[in-house]
Each structure stands twice: as C-alpha cells, then as structure tokens.
Amino acid sequence: MSIPNRRSLRNSRSVLQLIMSPFLFWIFALLMLVFGAAVIINRNPIASALSLVVSFLGLAALFMSLDAYFIGIIQVLVYAGAVMVLFLFIIMLLDLRAEERRQINLLTSAGAIAVALVLLLEIFHVIGTFKSTAQPFPPLARPTSDDVRNIGALLFQKYNLPFQIIGILVLVATVGIVLLSKREPR
C-alpha cells in the first residue's frame, strides 16, 4: 500500500516543482501583464483584440500552474476562442479603423492614471496585511487529474440552483441579443 502512495506523492511533487517553478510563473505573469497593457495602449482595435488573446493564454497557463486544469481549459475555450472571435467579428463588421490621433486631454488622462495607481497601492497594502501571503503553496495529496469530476459534482449538488439560474441568464441574454440585433421593421 505504501509503495504506490509514495510514488504518487513523489510524482506529484516533481510535477509541482516543474510547473510551479518561479521561472515559468514569472514568464507567464509578465506575458499576461505586458499584453494586458498592450490591450489598452494600442490604437488599432484589432491589435488590442489579438493582445487580449495572448494575455488570456498567459492567464490560462497561470491557472494550470495552480493545478486548476479545468478552469485553464475553459479559459482557453471560452475567452481565447468564443469571446475573442466575437470581438474580432464585431470589429470587422463595424469596419473600425485605428482611431485618428485626437487631442488627448492631459488632465483627464493624468487623473485616470493617478486613480488607477492609488487603487494599485491600496491592493498592495491589503495584500501586505495578510499573514499567509508569504507562505508557499502546500503540496497536494495527489496529482489532481479528476478536478472536472469534483467541480461537476459540486456544480450539480451544492450549487444546483445557481447553475440553473445561470442557464436562465444565458437564455435571456440570447433572446436579448436576437432582439437587439434585429432591424426594426419600417
């Protein structure tokens, strides 16, 4: 009984060290942040949308480094797949070109950046007050290859009512979109 246990423990720990190595973490975090900043810096909406794809892929890699494989995969499928296609489709449908350089209101921009910086400092301060933020992640008991089953069980048992409410929400959204995009009869 002890041999497979120990092997699985060692296995999980080596996978953990490989995946959660600081090098990979910082590479994907930097990728996500740089392309996230590129989303709001680019003037061309198509370039913004493509930067958003790269940012979401980096985020999916971070999810996988946290052993959340299911969330990482639906991140790729839903965001990098569906939502991005929707964005690109709308950009091309509306035929939006890069914005012409308008006069930028310096005071407004400085104010916006200052508010964002204050928010960032406040977030850092709150994180600094947590005691457990300096601890590394505890190792898992076994490599979780069955997190889809665990999330599914939770979703259909404990969170059954919210799940059905979400279903109604998506239905309402679908009907609303059809109604909004229908041309009004003359």
Next chain:
Amino acid sequence: MVTLGDYLIVSGILFAIGFAGVMLRRNLIIILMALELMLNAANLSLVAFSRFRLLPNGLPDYNGQVFVFFIITVAAAEVAVGLAILVALYRARQTTDIKDISQLKF
C-alpha cells in the same frame, strides 16, 4: 518558491491595468476588453485562494473554482449583450466613441 502573495500581486496589477483602460480609453470596444481584464484578475485571485486552502483530503477547495466557472459564464453573456448593444448603437449613430454618445436621448 512562488507564494500566494505573488499571484495576488499579479492579479492586482492586472486589475489596475483593466481599471486604467476603462478610465483612459474612449472606444467602447476597448472598454469592454478592459472589463474582461478586470474580471480575469478576480478569477486569478480566486483560483489562487482555492489552491492555497487545501481541504482535509489534500485537494484544492473547489468552491472557488465553481465560482470562477460562474464568473466566466456571466462574463461571456455580458460580452455578447454588450457587443449587441454596441452594434445597435453603431447603426443609430455611426460611432463607438463615448464622447459622441453622452446623451441618453437621440
């Protein structure tokens, strides 16, 4: 070793980027993208907390991941409705700049 604080800091920076995007940009499509960035920053911190707090059986606390699942679903519906409103607006006003749509009444 990567700690919980590292993930929270990265998540906070991503949230601030999205927030700055909403405040700075005037193109409605870019504002929607920045909103997505903010939602994803929240998702990252939720997943990090879920991984950090192990249950007694040694598995992550999947409640956080279920919440992330709900957030992703709602965000997808929100983007779809937002873009549909954008298309309707563009048909009426031929613009996506928020400076040109400062009035509720056409």
